Amino acid sequence: MSGTSTPKSAGQSLPPPPAAPVTLRINGQDHHLELAPWTSLLDALREYAGLTGTKKGCDHGQCGACTVLVDGKRINSCLTLAVLQEGADITTIEGLGQEGNLHPLQQAFIDHDAFQCGYCTPGQICSAQGLINEGKAHTEDEIRELMSGNICRCGAYVGILNAVKEVVDKKSIALRS
């Protein structure tokens, strides 16, 4: 195969959209940011709000590394624009717990060694919290299935399952009593 490719398009390119003020409520705090409308929530968090705990593994909704909670529901933050989330309550891994004040899921992930490199971990934990909020997962098979939107290339799935199960079980015991 051989040939010469031609320029894609002649003429003027569209001017890029200007940035405008956007207020995002993240982990209970208002962040006043200057964002162009084509900024994803993921990039807004990482590059503009300085919250790099939320990870980028694909930018296409394929891996779950960017999972955050929006009004308690888990979403892929790479698949939504930041401007669409004005007024919503956004929780990132930084909001779930901090060193010295860990969320039960964070502690369970450490105890069960539910990660290796740690890069999928914030997404896994936010996803697990979303799962618990949904109130759906009870059995191991349900947890496996409903945690399957979050890839872990290190293959820490056994630990992830056990960590999530432990917290789910404690929750349901607490609910019953």
Add this chain to the structure above:
Amino acid sequence: MSSTTNHVGKAPSRVEGPAKVTGAAKYSAEFNVPDLVYGYVVSSPIAKGKILKIHADKVLAIPGVLQVFSHENVPGLAWFDKSYKDDVAPGGSPFRPLHDDEVKFSMQPVALVVADTFELARYAASILDIEYKESTHETDIEAKRDDGHEPGKGKTGYKPPVRRGNANKGLAKAEQHIKQEYIHGAQHHNPMELFGATVHYHPNGKLTIYDKTQGVYNCQQYVTKVFGLSKEQARVVNLYMGGGFGAGLRPQYELFLSVLAALELKRSVRLSLTRQQMFSFGHRPHTLQTVEMGTGPDGALLGLKHSALHETSRFEEYTENVVNWSGMLYKCPDVHLNYQVAALDVYTPLDMRAPGAATGSFALEVAMDEMAYAAGLDPLEFRRRNYAEEDQNENKPFSSKKLREAYDEGARRFGWDKRPMAPRATKEGNMLVGWGVAGGVWDASMQKAAAKATITADGKLTVSSAAGENGTGTYTIMTQIAAETLGLPMEAVTFKLGDTTLPEAPVQGGSWTAASVGSAVKSTCEALGEKLLKLAQKLGDSPLKGAKFEDVEFVNGQIRLRQDHDQAVVLRDVLQTSGEREIEADSSAMPNPLTMQKYSMHSHNVVFVEVKVDEELGTVHVSRVLNVVAAGRILNQKTARSQVLGSIVWGISMALMEETVMDHRFGRYMNHNYAEYHVPVNADIRDIEVVFVEEEDPHVNPLGVKGIGEVGLLGVAAAITNAVYHATGKRVRQLPIYLDKLL
């Protein structure tokens, strides 16, 4: 009082765990230094040809776009190939990004757009017009079957194929005989974290380069040689790496491009690759293998031939040790191994977890299963009958080898004795159930490494070495070793890594970090211990007076006589009365050439697998995996287990899911994203289990460790393939086992 400071061999949680689970751990593209600008790479749509023209004007006219770098405007850089050679480069001439108008592989980086924001750089890159002249490419290894050549010894660690005795004669004597071909396609490492770098440009022109890499020193020497910088001008840092698996052994092009942009623009620059671009560099090569073997009446192997062919690039000769494992895993007098590569228009392959062995053990271990059936022997029994008591490749005894114990332990736990020999013998509803076994062998290596240790008057110890942490547990095991050597609680110890201002460590690969850096940490802490003992002996009527270093031990925050534990001093008292603010020591460790000459040092494993195959749908479910690993001493039961669990997931992936598929019309990998490049998710993983058969090995290194990052992958794909045969009676010889192969 018994010791509370024996940490090695226990199962402490990762010391960096809290940082990782809270998002506080900083990966390379997350250092938000002030006034960052953003790069975005433009990748070539053609696999071979020339760049005729880069029409940058339109893009440069957009406010906020700072520069378009390409071969048309890169400044004169280092001229000779050797400046671009990194520590782990194979033979040949390394790829130089933006060097000239030549396109050598699909998705080659051909331009870098830099702009004020990431969004703008991405947009500008998407509309950048580039004219190419395409020429005919070759990307299909199948078309090169008769065109391979035996490679040179360009790459460190490469061993030419072994030949001993006369394999043809051995095979001629055999009563049973098999010969088959085994194939797997290309695979890409695909760590979760995208390759990326943040280059902090300081006002004095110095750079701090946060790069995704498995070797900060390797990157520093690359950058200094290519850009003519001094070491002080180019500090390279990697505190956390979101997975490597070999992808970060060599400096990747985000490093070159971001440093180029920072130096030219005198700005701090961030550059991340996209997931698609993660398929534009090294990979495990598409490999064609043939194994031939024959047995005598008692099931003894009489002859073995194993040959392999895979691609390399046109510019470098990549090699890995694919076939040599077949000369040492089993006893066989007559062995002929063959290994060839053929150049194609692709990027150079790159070591990927257990490079060579993962490939070779798949072919060898499926062939062993086929041979066992041909000889009418249970596959595990067949392996026992051909157990290698010594390394016949090297004609040396093993420094230690408990593979037989691993067989016993695994068989007992798995219930192997209940396995019917015949395929298709077990059914559960719609599911055909099968059991398979396979295993492998991997090098126990060690490299030179250095470390430094400092203890302050408050009893806090800081130890450092520029090793890497890509999920392997480096922070944790080094903390354990340091704390135990000086008798401290782990909380009193901080381990620092991943920074070229720290003592040098080798690239994080080859499963050698525990042995190399661990030994350096141990010897450094011992050197510090000798200084502490001297200080302790200066105290007025010290109970340790006259004691030699060998006579004392550091336990529970004390230095005490080994023979009389009551003769002790408290370490903190020593430090405080000494009047010193801090005490420092440095040391290094390197392999012992004498023991290396005497012994063959290797880890081994055996994997037992149960699969359930849906007869109508052809789907394979891996319901049970038991991986028994004999890899010397285990430093941390928790993190070591996780490494092997991860390897099992990789093996399941290799067997059933992973393959980068090339469309040869375009010379391009087509499934270059996480939706179409399949890896397991949580629902794919059922009951998987790891057992360590620990070996006491006084020869391998001062710690007795063999490394655990790679051996666990061996045999997994083969055991699954063998279990699929046992379940269905169908012998699959090409991975991955998609359902079409079973219908």
